[in-house]
Amino acid sequence: VKYFLRRLLFFPPLALIVATLCFFLVHLAPGGPFDRERAPASPQVEAALKRKYHLDESTPRQYLRFLGLLWERGADGGLHRVEGGLIAGDFGVSLKYRNHTVTDMILQGLPVSMALGWLAFGFSIAIGAPLGFYTAVKRGRWQEWTGALAALVGICVPGFVLGPVLVLVAAIKLHWFPVGLWGSPMKAVLPTLALGAYFSGRVARLTREGAMQALQSDFLRTARAKGLGEATVLIRHALRPALMPVVSYAGPMLADLLTGSFVVENLFQLPGIGVSLVNSSLSRDYTMVVGLVLLYAVLLLALNLAVDVAYGVLDPRVRHE
């Protein structure tokens, strides 16, 4: 518990560093959120727009405002903290989609990306772990080569190739699934496959490595010498250590999956945040970029912590250390 709390204490400063870097980087990029093909009617309109969203201020001042640590002199002459900001959990209005706040946009998109992420995660583990374990057990036989090849194909074929192929075959030619959009279980199948294939390949390879090490270990020899059945040996004694590399990979994998994928969301026209992250940086939607990067950072930190805790549960040696 102490360890857990100590790790939690590191969250805020780390998140702050990420947010700060992101804030200044995105402000350094050429162009701004209000640069458009059609020029504003007058310089006054442009200036008023920048004033309204405080883009006329110096970047450090904007940064303080973003943090919620800006004090301004009010009408009564006293100093007042400017409302909102990060400390109040308020990222402000999206500078591109000005009828929505950043929080609104994230709340709309995150459930979609997360649902798809969990599906792909489940798919990766459900396909990858048994496949990897099986290929390790069947070492040196044709099953190993076939399984390893399948895993390699999963890793090597990128989502932007696999996705269109799935759409062409399963949706357009065979009419099994819809070509895109979100809103029913059938619509989730192809995106899950497109997103999960790579990760299931990775999981299979990691499980295979873990299982091969475990299968050569002394404790398995002991278990066999004691006369345990092969199934018991494999499932009770080899599976757990075989999954250790997968567990450490699961954290970053889940963070990657839960925050959405630009390629898959764009290809299947899904309203997730993966598309928003790329589009907002391209359109210099400062508030949105920082909000999403911060969300990604917090998720990554939280999932890494969860991995370390899971490690402790799975491997007693880690608990002692």
Place this chain on the structure above:
Amino acid sequence: MRAVSNASGCTPGAFCFLRIALLALAVLLPVGCDRLPPPELVIHNGPEAETLDPQVLTGQPDGRIAASLFEGFTRFDPKTGKAVPGLASSWDISPDRLTYTFHLRPEARWSTGEPITADQFVWTWNRAVKPETGCDYSGFFYYVKGGRENVNATRSNTPPELGIHALDARTARVDLVNPTPFFLELCAMRVMCVAPPWAILKYGDQWLRAKPLPCSGAFQLLDWRPNDRVRLARNPFYWDAANVALDRVDILSGDAPNTALNLYLTGEVDYLTDRFLVPDSLVDVVAQRPDFHRFNYLGNYFIRFNTTRPPFTNALVRRAFSLAFDRVRIVERITRLGERPAVALTPPGTGGYTPPPGLGQEAVDAWAGDGDVEVRRAAMNAALDKSTAEARRLLAEAGFPGGAGFPVFSYMYNAGIRLHEEIAVEWQAMLRDRLGVRMELRPVEWKTYLSDMSKLNFDVIRGSWVGDYDDPTTFLDCFLSDSGNNRTGWKNMEYDRLLADAARTVDREERFAILRRAETILVRDEVPILPVYYYTGMMGFDDGQLSGIYATPTDEHPLWAIRVTGPRRHHRRTP
């Protein structure tokens, strides 16, 4: 053994196992998604709307949705695109054409039931001209008395009152600066549509998220899910609700043309609104289908010269470049949708106007005939060779005989769009082969492109313009010396004077003659831009399923006029 197909149409074995596994995955996995009742019509609208605020929006996708939610004194006729009575049932125009008195319909009401009054129009128009509103289209109010002063107001000066007044609850008077023949069309544009003052005062910038949102148009907003869809429902209080055929409409947003086309082909989408929803590589194939409809509209593709940067400070160089440009090659090889090659800025027929002949006109005319293709091509090539010879002469006169000594310069365009890349490469080859000039390509990311364009940080840059209303000034005004859309650094007093003269002229033919003189300066004498082609639009919808969608020059297709006349076709044959 022969494989036997089972009832579901799949062969036994591994394939069927795969299908069962996938189905199991679909059924077993909990997907948190709420389902909306099915709409009558699903429209694909391209990118997500940035805003639906009629006074703030600029994008075409935004405008297409907002046009259904808000209405002005007039609205667009679905067949002609001309202004017809909207919230105003009639109007009186003073003999000098400077005063319009609009009479609002007594039955005009918001979707929330409140009456629509002349005061609300006054309030909305005043909101639009306030710089704080951030209305990029507020230049449309320059035609209204006091509009220019209000839009350009600084904190220190108090602008005059805007020339719109409520005479009573149902009558509004608008005073104009000049007789403006297209003013009624402007009144139908989003920026002049009435917005609900009380909702804006209560919710500020977030007023469009108000539930229920008061709407003045034929539809009301039921749901808005960013990056997914907007759901509209018929506004029961709309004055013409009896003639609105659709009850529920979904408007989808998405950036990927492949997906948009796939959604249409598999029957998930009924109506593709834009040519850019078809992948560039497939436009000519898709255009052959009977359910894809092509039409010419007010838009053009051109190239801007930075006239403040040598050697483009010299009009001889700019004219040479325009003369040696093979426009037919671009529309034939690259755009492939039947676009018309352009030698002027204004598309022919804009509001009944004919643009003056531009540089390279002979080649374009030779190609435009109806005769045998080979004969036309030969005539076109001969004309092009002639104009290229003239271009070489001009270049030599400018000090670069045969292109010798011409500095290497760069052509900037926004990266990632195949069309722009292909045009750039073609032009590069034309300049090298015809004029002996070396041009480098400079593809840049969108915001860098916009930022560099407005700062004049380029040699030559890709440009385009889509007209807002059916009159040549929607194009010609861009190149006024003080226009923010000029972006060439070109300033010409004579051009400005001619446009000012035209604005004061009531007689149509006389006005057009003045505009033609101005456009001649633009595309023949001074040439700050090199026109390439006029846009051709394309929409996808099945005539057997939908009616009420017509080709209009301003690309306006009001939703209230669209009817579902037949069943939805699932799985349209793939191209």
